[in-house]
Amino acid sequence: MAAKTLTIDGKEVSAAEGATILEAASDAGITLPTLCHLEGVYDVGACRMCLVEIAGTPKLLPACTTQVSEGMNVTTTSERLQQYRKMILELLFAERNHVCAVCVANGHCELQTLAYRQGMDHVRYDYCFPKWDVDITHPLYGMDHNRCILCTRCVRVCWHIEGAGTKNVAGRGAKAQIITDLFQPWGESDTCTNCGKCVMSCPTGALFYRGATVGEMERDRSKLEFIVTAREKKQWIP
Amino acid sequence: MDTLRVATVWLGGCSGCHMSFLDLDEFLLELAQKVELVFSPIVDVKEYPENVDLVLIEGAVCNEDHLEMVHKIRRRTKAIVAFGDCAVTGNVTAIRNQLGRGNAASVLQRAYLECADLNPQIPKEPGIVPPLLERVMPVHEVVHVDYYLPGCPPPADRIKALLEQVLAGAEPKLAGKDIKFG
Numbered sequence: 001m002a003a004k005t006l007t008i009d010g011k012e013v014s015a016a017e018g019a020t021i022l023e024a025a026s027d028a029g030i031t032l033p034t035l036c037h038l039e040g041v042y043d044v045g046a047c048r049m050c051l052v053e054i055a056g057t058p059k060l061l062p063a064c065t066t067q068v069s070e071g072m073n074v075t076t077t078s079e080r081l082q083q084y085r086k087m088i089l090e091l092l093f094a095e096r097n098h099v100c101a102v103c104v105a106n107g108h109c110e111l112q113t114l115a116y117r118q119g120m121d122h123v124r125y126d127y128c129f130p131k132w133d134v135d136i137t138h139p140l141y142g143m144d145h146n147r148c149i150l151c152t153r154c155v156r157v158c159w160h161i162e163g164a165g166t167k168n169v170a171g172r173g174a175k176a177q178i179i180t181d182l183f184q185p186w187g188e189s190d191t192c193t194n195c196g197k198c199v200m201s202c203p204t205g206a207l208f209y210r211g212a213t214v215g216e217m218e219r220d221r222s223k224l225e226f227i228v229t230a231r232e233k234k235q236w237i238p
Numbered sequence: 239m240d241t242l243r244v245a246t247v248w249l250g251g252c253s254g255c256h257m258s259f260l261d262l263d264e265f266l267l268e269l270a271q272k273v274e275l276v277f278s279p280i281v282d283v284k285e286y287p288e289n290v291d292l293v294l295i296e297g298a299v300c301n302e303d304h305l306e307m308v309h310k311i312r313r314r315t316k317a318i319v320a321f322g323d324c325a326v327t328g329n330v331t332a333i334r335n336q337l338g339r340g341n342a343a344s345v346l347q348r349a350y351l352e353c354a355d356l357n358p359q360i361p362k363e364p365g366i367v368p369p370l371l372e373r374v375m376p377v378h379e380v381v382h383v384d385y386y387l388p389g390c391p392p393p394a395d396r397i398k399a400l401l402e403q404v405l406a407g408a409e410p411k412l413a414g415k416d417i418k419f420g
Binding site: 093097100101102103106112115116117120121122127129130131132146 | 412414420
């Protein structure tokens with residue numbers, strides 16, 4: 001495969017043909033802010049955090065889905081990019097209900113971390129305060145749409161790592177949402193394998209393990225009953 | 239040099255930010271030498287005074303008293319600091335906004351009627367109990383805010399960092415983990 005030579009932030013870099021700007025930058029030790037990108041699954045350029053400037057192109061392009069080309073001159077940090085990244089974060093916070101103080105992911109959230117790293121100390125836009133549901137029909141996991149940023153990491157791991165194809169996106173614009181199967185409660189899904197990869201991939205607290213908050217512990221005594229019945233009545237009733 | 243006239247105000251919040259302020263411990267003694275605390279929940283002054291240099295506002299704007307108060311504060315104060323997540327974002331106090339139109343009535347009904355063990359009644363005392371606003375707002379949605387001090391609550395070190403910058407005569411500027419929400 002042919003190698004391409006390009007410049008990233010004034011640094012001469014070579015990368016394999018077909019590599020993305022994000023990969024080339026990462027190899028050169030240049031870190032870009034990312035949110036929807038996840039090592040191991042393909043990129044979709046959904047969040048626009050990794051937007052870069054390319055000399056000769058008026059548009060800003062996402063580094064994660066733009067391939068390197070010969071002689072390309074890329075800038076990853078500028079006043080303009082900084083402003084846009086901050087604006088994107090503020091819009092994400094304004095669009096749904098992100099209440100860090102009472103979130104299961106507080107202190108372990110990629111959205112929260114990016115916000116302070118990009119210098120977001122408040123949101124200039126009016127909060128939308130939309131009404132979204134929480135799906136806790138699955139016995140092991142929950143989905144809080146209030147905290148979802150539609151990065152689609154969960155959809156990609158579900159289809160391309162687990163191969164189950166349970167998670168999908170339905171709707172458009174601000175009404176877009178993550179769904180399970182044909183828009184049914186997660187607990188009623190025929191395809192979900194309960195693998196938990198979606199929960200592992202989620203950057204925020206939108207997908208979470210159940211049983212971790214106050215009052216959620218439920219005892220299952222059926223196994224005890226099974227053993228006692230088996231011992232006393234010599235009957236093995238599942 | 240004139241001492242800095244400082245105020246702290248408690249709007250729609252849990253007072254956790256003020257608790258964190260008291261966590262400044264011995265720095266409070268240093269602060270007392272350098273500023274005059276002209277109005278605060280921990281000072282027995284009833285009326286927000288004129289010519290305040292700096293105010294820390296805890297809490298969101300939730301009721302009619304808060305609304306009147308923030309406008310008064312803006313008129314009488316040089317620099318407003320939104321103090322804590324409720325003031326900066328609305329935080330927990332603004333969760334009722336998700337219930338849409340009529341949320342003020344429905345939260346009162348839930349808290350004072352449905353969940354009441356004794357004497358279920360919605361508090362109503364014109365001129366004393368302020369009516370809730372239809373929508374909870376972060377402070378900067380109502381008046382111009384000069385500086386932001388996020389956190390739920392902002393840790394004492396963070397409050398100290400901002401106050402030290404002000405005392406040094408610098409423009410307060412927090413960055414990195416010092417502007418982390420939650």
